[in-house]
Amino acid sequence: MTEATTSSGGRPNLPMQGVYQPSRDEVLNLPRVHISSHPVMAHKMTALRDKNTQPPVFYRHVKEIGALLAYEATATLALESVAIETPMGPMIGERLAGGIGVTPILRAGLGLAEGFREVIPDAQIWHLGLRRDEQTLEAMEYYNQLPHRVDLQVCYAVDPMLATGGSAIDAINVLKRRAIPRLCYVGIIAAPYGLLKLSQTHPDIDIFIAALDESLNDVGYILPGLGDAGDRQFGTF
Numbered sequence: 002m003t004e005a006t007t008s009s010g011g012r013p014n015l016p017m018q019g020v021y022q023p024s025r026d027e028v029l030n031l032p033r034v035h036i037s038s039h040p041v042m043a044h045k046m047t048a049l050r051d052k053n054t055q056p057p058v059f060y061r062h063v064k065e066i067g068a069l070l071a072y073e074a075t076a077t078l079a080l081e082s083v084a085i086e087t088p089m090g091p092m093i094g095e096r097l098a099g100g101i102g103v104t105p106i107l108r109a110g111l112g113l114a115e116g117f118r119e120v121i122p123d124a125q126i127w128h129l130g131l132r133r134d135e136q137t138l139e140a141m142e143y144y145n146q147l148p149h150r151v152d153l154q155v156c157y158a159v160d161p162m163l164a165t166g167g168s169a170i171d172a173i174n175v176l177k178r179r180a181i182p183r184l185c186y187v188g189i190i191a192a193p194y195g196l197l198k199l200s201q202t203h204p205d206i207d208i209f210i211a212a213l214d215e216s217l218n219d220v221g222y223i224l225p226g227l228g229d230a231g232d233r234q235f236g237t238f
């Protein structure tokens with residue numbers, strides 16, 4: 002939904018009109034922000050952004066990009082030693098120390114979470130439903146399946162689009178109530194405005210994205226972006 006929405010009075014509602022937005026250059030070197038530079042990622046991103054890419058293929062690309070992002074975002078996970086027997090004899094191997102959580106922000110985060118599961122099949126999936134009000138651009142929680150018992154070393158909040166940052170900030174706020182030792186946000190495309198807001202509001206998390214775009218339009222959509230990530234995954238145009 003990239004057209005200007007209308008309020009009940011029929012006047013266009015342009016929540017980002019006139020709002021100051023930082024440039025791409027201003028946010029390129031924020032601490033704890035990791036922007037993928039992998040050529041395979043760049044290749045898949047072009048296919049994802051193309052308006053002719055249809056939902057089944059779009060979903061597959063989101064999943065594959067999710068797997069690539071998972072690989073990058075898990076590079077510093079803690080390991081512990083474990084004694085095993087190979088067919089040739091005993092050895093001390095390593096395994097991930099503690100559980101891994103993935104929180105897909107519904108609904109667009111579902112494809113990314115599937116990509117994470119390809120890399121970490123035994124990750125716990127903690128569903129969180131947030132819907133952005135298109136008039137105010139504020140996120141509202143409508144679904145929460147976060148368990149109360151926490152035994153994770155890290156939890157990744159995953160959502161393809163970081164636009165104003167409202168949804169990501171709220172998701173991290175919700176996860177912080179669970180006292181998880183380490184939190185990360187993983188997204189596909191960020192706008193400088195949302196990236197700066199998320200980084201300033203939650204300076205203690207790592208942020209992994211596949212691409213940093215130019216700006217938000219007057220109704221809060223990312224430019225050049227890819228349109229509506231939820232609609233394009235699930236065919237709800």
Ligand code: PRP
Pocket residue numbers: 106107108109110131132133134138140160161162163164165166167168169195221230231232
């Ligand atoms: C989209 C997107 C993010 C959010 C980003 O979700 O998937 O969750 O908007 O915008 P923000 O940074 O300004 O908060 P949406 O609320 O449209 O729901 P959907 O995933 O169900 O399509």
Ligand code: URA
Pocket residue numbers: 109162164221222223224226227228229230231
């Ligand atoms: N949500 C989307 O799906 N796309 C955008 O560009 C912004 C928010």
